[in-house]
Amino acid sequence: MIKRSDFPKGFLFGTATAAYQIEGAVAEDGRGPSIWDAFSHTPGKTFNGDTGDVACDHYHRYKEDVQIMREIGFNAYRFSISWPRVMPDGKKINQKGVDFYNRLVDELLENDITPFITLYHWDLPLALDEKGGWLNPDIAMYFRAYATFMFTELGDRVKHWITLNEPWCSAFLGYFTGEHAPGHKNLQEALIAAHNLLRAHGHAVQAFREEVKDGKVGLTNVVMKVEPGDARPESFLTAGLVDKLVNAWFHDPVVFGRYPEEAVKVYRERGLRVLEDDFEIISTPIDFFGVNYYTRTLVVYDPTNPLGFSYVPGDLPKTEMGWEIYPQGLFDMLVYLKERYRLPLYITENGMAGPDKLINGKVEDDYRIEYIEKHLEKVLEAINAGVDVRGYFIWSLMDNFEWAHGYSKRFGIVYVDYSTQKRIWKKSAHWLKEFLKS
């Protein structure tokens, strides 16, 4: 049985959330609409028509939520700032919105919890989307101004920052598959959005170096273990390619100042334009990578698919999201990231959606305890293999708005009864409290 004391001294154990998924209060104290407000209110876009209008009402209940984190024993908390809450039109400052984050940061520090702030977790101000959003190259300068302002506001107390959460999702789910806001379905647009996201990241890092001299800044990416879904040699080659399209596409530019050649070739062969400007800015050195790991993805060679591959379901046990439970993939990817980029790593998300049922006031989520324990074992294995992992954040503190899945998927270690906003510790929260004392 793994113990907290097995981990290096100073290793951070935290939990993670995102503004639009938990805050609610979407029109309170001057907050402006985001693309997710518009998207979730568009019929057919989210499960059951669910929206983030109320979510977990964290905007009003943040003190209670911080107390839960303290009682469980976390020493870190990763959350995101709602850009449209602090700048309703993407530019003009809304002091009441800023004050919420000042209160939240102070509450965390008073409870000895280290704040990790994500500047962008998908809730772009709608006003900027109306100017082209991530398709408009000017977005990088809007983002730089927003980042600079937040650094000056909170950088005296917050020393760990993440520019973007998963630019792959923002670009490819938002502009190619259309599953996420703003819901476009155009691969060329996805490539343009991806490049502007990376440019915005680079500008924010440059601003950070000017504003927060004693801080650390990084980028959090989707980290998928990509494996061949059958034994054909072409599928092994395909897995290597998809790894470049998903993982390397957002890691390589930030460290090497270029896209992975094999992936550029795939796009160019299909007549798509791959942007290559501003790599100098994009590769402004960062201090760490945030790793969001959940599962592996299996791909097979499929010439009928526009990009030459298709996904296949694996046969391992799956979570409520249909994602295979594959802790080995976390070890593999931590070693892969260390070998390729040689940067410190924080696991900024790891967790599972479970069939959580509230029965007689309890949620016996033993499956989540096993999931967390197995993944922590792999983190420890990676550390012992020489990977510089500095923290682990569970997704998520509490059940929340799971994007297009609405409230149908529960990732929390704390159950939320949305009809009463009551927070109820799941068995996994009690297990974590013991683990964090061990």
Ligand SMILES: CO[C@H](O)c1c[n+]2c([nH]1)[C@H](O)[C@@H](O)[C@H](O)[C@H]2CO
């Ligand atoms: C393959 O999963 C992705 O890396 C991923 C999973 N998740 C995420 N990214 C997002 O960062 C969170 O907002 C989601 O709530 C969370 C759970 O779906």
